[in-house]
Amino acid sequence: MDEPDVVVSTVLGSCISVCLFDNEARVGGMNHFLLGEPSVSQALLPQDLQRYGLHAMEILINGMMKRGASRNRLRAHLYGGANIVAGLGRIGSQNADFARRFLETEGIILGHVDVGGKHARRVEFLPFEGKSRCKTVAHAPTSETVLKALPPTAELELF
Amino acid sequence: MPAAAAIRVMVVDDQASMRAMIRRALQDLGFKDVRDRGSASEALTDVRNERVHLIISDYNMPDMDGLQLLEEVRKDPVIGKTVFIMLTGSSDRDLVQKAAALGVNNYVVKPFAPAALKEKIERVFGALT
Numbered sequence: 001m002d003e004p005d006v007v008v009s010t011v012l013g014s015c016i017s018v019c020l021f022d023n024e025a026r027v028g029g030m031n032h033f034l035l036g037e038p039s040v041s042q043a044l045l046p047q048d049l050q051r052y053g054l055h056a057m058e059i060l061i062n063g064m065m066k067r068g069a070s071r072n073r074l075r076a077h078l079y080g081g082a083n084i085v086a087g088l089g090r091i092g093s094q095n096a097d098f099a100r101r102f103l104e105t106e107g108i109i110l111g112h113v114d115v116g117g118k119h120a121r122r123v124e125f126l127p128f129e130g131k132s133r134c135k136t137v138a139h140a141p142t143s144e145t146v147l148k149a150l151p152p153t154a155e156l157e158l159f
Numbered sequence: 160m161p162a163a164a165a166i167r168v169m170v171v172d173d174q175a176s177m178r179a180m181i182r183r184a185l186q187d188l189g190f191k192d193v194r195d196r197g198s199a200s201e202a203l204t205d206v207r208n209e210r211v212h213l214i215i216s217d218y219n220m221p222d223m224d225g226l227q228l229l230e231e232v233r234k235d236p237v238i239g240k241t242v243f244i245m246l247t248g249s250s251d252r253d254l255v256q257k258a259a260a261l262g263v264n265n266y267v268v269k270p271f272a273p274a275a276l277k278e279k280i281e282r283v284f285g286a287l288t
Contacts, residue, residue, distance in 0.1 A: 037180065038272070049270035058174055058269065062219045062248065071173065071221060105175045 004128040011137060012080035012121045014092035016053060016099045019077040019123070020060055020108070021130035022069035028127025029064055031056040035091070036098025053098055061106075074108045077132045079123045081115040092116065163189035163287045170195040171202040171216040171228065172246070181215060184273035188280075188287060199223035203231055206238055213280070215267075217246045218254055226257055233262050242283050246271075 010017050010032045021028035037054035049055050065071065081096030083089075096115040103110055112132060114121065119136040126132070168190055172178045178195040185193050196202035199216065200223050206214065214232065218225035225245050233239050245258050245266040255266055265279045281287055 037176075049272065052270070054176055054180060055270035058177060059248070061174065065219070065221060102176050105179075 006128065007124050007126050009122060009124040012123060013082055013084045014080070014095060016078070016080040016095045016115070017123050018053075018057065018060070018099060018103070019079070019125040019127075019130075019132050020064060021075055021127055022064065022073045023075070023130050024073055025068040025070065026128055027064050027067045027069040028125065028130055029060050030123075030125045030127070031060045033057075033095075036095055036102075053095065053102065057102055057106075072107070075111055075130060076103055076108050077112040077125070078103070078110060079112075079114050079121055079132075079134050082117050082119055082121065084118055084120065161284050161287060164191045166190060166213055166284070167192040167211040168194065168213045168215060169202055169206055169211045171197075171199055171214065171220070171225070173197050173217065173220045177217070181276070184276055185215075187273065188277055199225065199228040203228060206232070206241065207235065210238055211241060213242045213244065213284075215244045215246065215276075218251060218258075219248065226254065226261065229258060229261050229263055244279055244283070 008030050010030065012032065015032055015034050017030055017032045019028065019030045033053040033056040034051040035053065037052055038049065061071070061074070064074070078096070078099055081092040081099070083092040093116060114134045120138070121134050122137045123132060123134045168185060170178050170181050170193060172181065175197060178197065182193050182195060194205065194211070196205060199220055202214070202216070216225040216228055229243050229245065232241055232243060242264045245254070245263050246269055247254050247266050248269050258266060264283045267276055267279050
């Protein structure tokens with residue numbers, strides 16, 4: 001969608017957001033995922049798989065390509081992956097590691113990166129320009145809140 | 160019952176991470192000969208040079224998509240009967256009908272768990288050993 005003044009935003013704790021854009025096609029999108037990729041042996045329902053970055057990234061990339069983006073022009077900003085709750089391991093760091101590996105594997109050039117730490121973040125992304133900004137906030141959404149917000153299908157809205 | 164180890168597979172998906180995930184799932188099922196390509200045209204050249212028993216292809220790919228690959232495979236008198244499983248997004252309802260008309264053997268809806276892939280493969284080949 002070619003709306004230059006649209007801004008999308010999200011709040012991240014241990015979750016990751018990849019802001020993906022193609023500056024030539026003026027197409028961009030943002031996702032928000034809870035985990036990186038499932039292990040092969042995990043028995044998961046399809047609706048559970050939507051929370052994983054491996055699938056969230058494919059949905060985002062395919063959606064952008066349908067709107068004229070080209071894979072070799074994609075650039076990304078990366079945010080989130082904080083380790084906020086002590087005693088829950090380093091899920092945030094693992095998510096950030098997955099996102100970096102994914103983008104490197106797919107040959108997508110990284111721009112701004114703000115991951116890790118112990119604080120939640122609010123990210124604002126201007127898809128038309130490929131610009132983003134990020135600041136720390138007091139509270140992150142819980143996983144239950146994020147799961148309730150996820151649509152029941154893999155439909156996405158791009159700008 | 161066919162042995163998974165005896166089945167040659169070609170995985171086609173423009174996303175390297177997805178190819179890697181499918182490869183791991185297939186190897187976990189006992190498949191030993193798993194090739195993969197990031198483009199349908201490269202995969203088509205490969206399978207024409209050396210036949211495989213099974214093609215697992217994504218639909219959404221730039222240049223040649225999975226449906227076009229299926230059509231090219233089915234037109235070929237040498238490789239036309241290769242088992243073909245299509246990977247489709249949840250919104251590609253029309254795709255399933257078009258693929259069925261072209262002779263796809265089965266399809267798997269993304270996102271999918273490895274167990275779903277196993278089930279679809281066994282529906283075509285029978286229970287794997």
